[in-house]
Amino acid sequence: MSIWTPPEGTDKDALDLYLSKNLHKPKKVAARHILVKHRDSRRPSSWKEQNITLTKEEAVELIKGYKAQIESGEASFEEIASKHSDCSSHSKNGDLGYFGPGEMQPSFEKAAFGLQVGELSDVVESDSGIHLIERTG
Numbered sequence: 001m002s003i004w005t006p007p008e009g010t011d012k013d014a015l016d017l018y019l020s021k022n023l024h025k026p027k028k029v030a031a032r033h034i035l036v037k038h039r040d041s042r043r044p045s046s047w048k049e050q051n052i053t054l055t056k057e058e059a060v061e062l063i064k065g066y067k068a069q070i071e072s073g074e075a076s077f078e079e080i081a082s083k084h085s086d087c088s089s090h091s092k093n094g095d096l097g098y099f100g101p102g103e104m105q106p107s108f109e110k111a112a113f114g115l116q117v118g119e120l121s122d123v124v125e126s127d128s129g130i131h132l133i134e135r136t137g
């Protein structure tokens with residue numbers, strides 16, 4: 001087994017600190033999501049509804065219901081995302097593909113990077129609306 005040794009003159013403490021901070025953190029993750037917009041969303045319109053008047057509280061309740069349906073096996077993530085998500089990714093069962101830091105809104109990114117692969121998020125709020133996120137890669 002080859003043991004990698006840092007080049008002469010490497011600041012080992014700095015290297016150890018860098019590795020400890022970055023080894024476990026993925027540079028990119030892949031996720032799919034279900035977005036329910038509401039009347040205070042930054043763009044209260046979608047493929048589904050021209051003028052969205054749902055309140056934020058109602059959107060949160062819908063997302064909680066979707067999460068329960070998925071966890072109980074009553075419905076699949078794909079079914080709910082394709083039928084109910086207010087994001088254009090609904091046409092891809094909610095799939096967003098891979099993304100790195102700085103691409104998504106901070107609250108969405110924080111939630112997605114905090115998930116294990118296959119794990120469902122709690123209710124996540126962004127300027128776009130209310131999300132349910134599943135990390136896929």
Ligand SMILES: N=C(N)NCCC[C@H](NC(=O)[C@@H]1CCC/C1=C\[C@H](COP(=O)(O)O)NC(=O)[C@@H](N)Cc1ccccc1)C(N)=O
Pocket residue numbers: 033035042043086087088089095096097099103104105108126127128129
């Ligand atoms: N891969 C990327 N880098 N694409 C740019 C993402 C921009 C980013 N978007 C968000 O953070 C939220 C969370 C996920 C979706 C999303 C918002 C909106 C819906 O909300 P609205 O903008 O009407 O308020 N959907 C999108 O952007 C879609 N193009 C996402 C997408 C759809 C199909 C394939 C890939 C990505 C942002 N910085 O605003």
